[in-house]
Amino acid sequence: xxxxxxxxxxxxxxxxxxxxxxxxxxxxxxxxxxxxxxxxxxxxxxxxxxxxxxxxxxxxxxxxxxxxxxxxxxxxxxxxxxxxxxxxxxxxxxxxxxxxxxxxxxxxxxxxxxxxxxxxxxxxx
Amino acid sequence: xxxxxxxxxxxxxxxxxxxxxxxxxxxxxxxxxxxxxxxxxxxxxxxxxxxxxxxxxxxxxxxxxxxxxxxxxxxxxxxxxxxxxxxxxxxxxxxxxxxxxxxxxxxxxxxxxxxxxxxxxxxxx
DNA sequence: GCATCGAACGTTATATCATTACACTCATTT
DNA sequence: AAATGAGTGTAATGATATAACGTTCGATGC
Ligand SMILES: [Zn+2]
Ligand SMILES: [Zn+2]
Ligand SMILES: [Zn+2]
Ligand SMILES: [Zn+2]
Numbered sequence: 001x002x003x004x005x006x007x008x009x010x011x012x013x014x015x016x017x018x019x020x021x022x023x024x025x026x027x028x029x030x031x032x033x034x035x036x037x038x039x040x041x042x043x044x045x046x047x048x049x050x051x052x053x054x055x056x057x058x059x060x061x062x063x064x065x066x067x068x069x070x071x072x073x074x075x076x077x078x079x080x081x082x083x084x085x086x087x088x089x090x091x092x093x094x095x096x097x098x099x100x101x102x103x104x105x106x107x108x109x110x111x112x113x114x115x116x117x118x119x120x121x122x123x124x125x
Numbered sequence: 126x127x128x129x130x131x132x133x134x135x136x137x138x139x140x141x142x143x144x145x146x147x148x149x150x151x152x153x154x155x156x157x158x159x160x161x162x163x164x165x166x167x168x169x170x171x172x173x174x175x176x177x178x179x180x181x182x183x184x185x186x187x188x189x190x191x192x193x194x195x196x197x198x199x200x201x202x203x204x205x206x207x208x209x210x211x212x213x214x215x216x217x218x219x220x221x222x223x224x225x226x227x228x229x230x231x232x233x234x235x236x237x238x239x240x241x242x243x244x245x246x247x248x249x250x
Numbered sequence: 251g252c253a254t255c256g257a258a259c260g261t262t263a264t265a266t267c268a269t270t271a272c273a274c275t276c277a278t279t280t
Numbered sequence: 281a282a283a284t285g286a287g288t289g290t291a292a293t294g295a296t297a298t299a300a301c302g303t304t305c306g307a308t309g310c
Contacts, residue, residue, distance in 0.1 A: 014267070028290065033268065049175040050231050052267060052296090069216065071225045080225070087212055091194065091234060099239025100196045100205070106175050108231040109216060114224025139296070153261065158297065177267090177296060 001026075001035055002044055002056055010077040011053035048072065048079065050108045055079050069107035075116035126151075126160055127169055127181055135202040136178035165190075173197065173204065175233045180204050194232035200241035
């Protein structure tokens with residue numbers, strides 16, 4: 001299942017994954033959600049909140065949910081993961097001043113990836 | 126509908142809102158979603174992606190979806206909106222270096238608000 | 251006035267995402 | 281062996297969101 005996610009390069013919904021792994025014997029959504037929960041616990045999978053979908057962790061590091069961001073291309077669906085340690089720290093500090101204790105951050109950017117921007121400008125020229 | 130959202134102080138799902146406005150004649154989800162879409166377009170409502178829910182804009186400013194963040198209390202559900210102009214700019218600059226053109230950012234923090242942290246530590250002491 | 255058009259709306263049905271409930275298996279403990 | 285408890289598979293359901301389609305109604309042109 002993790003292999004499928006990693007190969008996809010984009011976010012897959014739980015039901016996308018379900019379709020992909022039916023051959024391996026998984027038959028019901030709850031099985032996929034349980035597996036995803038486990039993988040998320042191991043830091044191998046991230047959830048993209050704005051897509052209700054999942055990606056394989058690109059960094060093979062454990063537990064960095066608190067300082068990761070995603071750039072999501074609206075045109076081709078590609079999801080790129082990058083670390084935002086300083087940004088996350090700044091946000092935590094900022095809210096801490098009003099008494100809010102941050103446990104987790106979600107940072108997701110929508111836009112167009114280099115490849116799709118290139119294609120777009122070609123078409124427009 | 127906007128009044129209901131503003132009064133709530135927390136995020137409401139479309140179906141929460143639907144229940145609240147049945148008295149006003151709205152009967153179906155799609156009507157609520159259409160109204161929300163309009164209000165979002167006017168910058169009066171924000172969507173909280175990690176909750177699949179909606180809040181009234183706390184700033185009464187138009188169109189700042191690209192630089193707003195939310196601190197969401199996991200204990201009491203309170204959502205606080207704050208501006209993150211510098212942070213959003215930094216993220217855009219950062220991804221721009223790899224060719225990604227950002228159109229919109231989602232920044233959501235989960236944790237515990239001042240009130241709930243206070244109660245928690247009292248209980249723990 | 252009135253035919254035509256198109257945006258907005260209401261209704262129904264359906265699609266999509268996620269969890270609950272429960273029975274069964276199997277390894278661990280006593 | 282019986283009791284316990286974690287994990288699993290199945291079915292059903294709940295929660296979120298959109299599609300499809302006919303109607304209303306104001307704007308436009310004749
Ligand atoms: Zn990662
Ligand atoms: Zn792209
Ligand atoms: Zn706002
Ligand atoms: Zn709170």
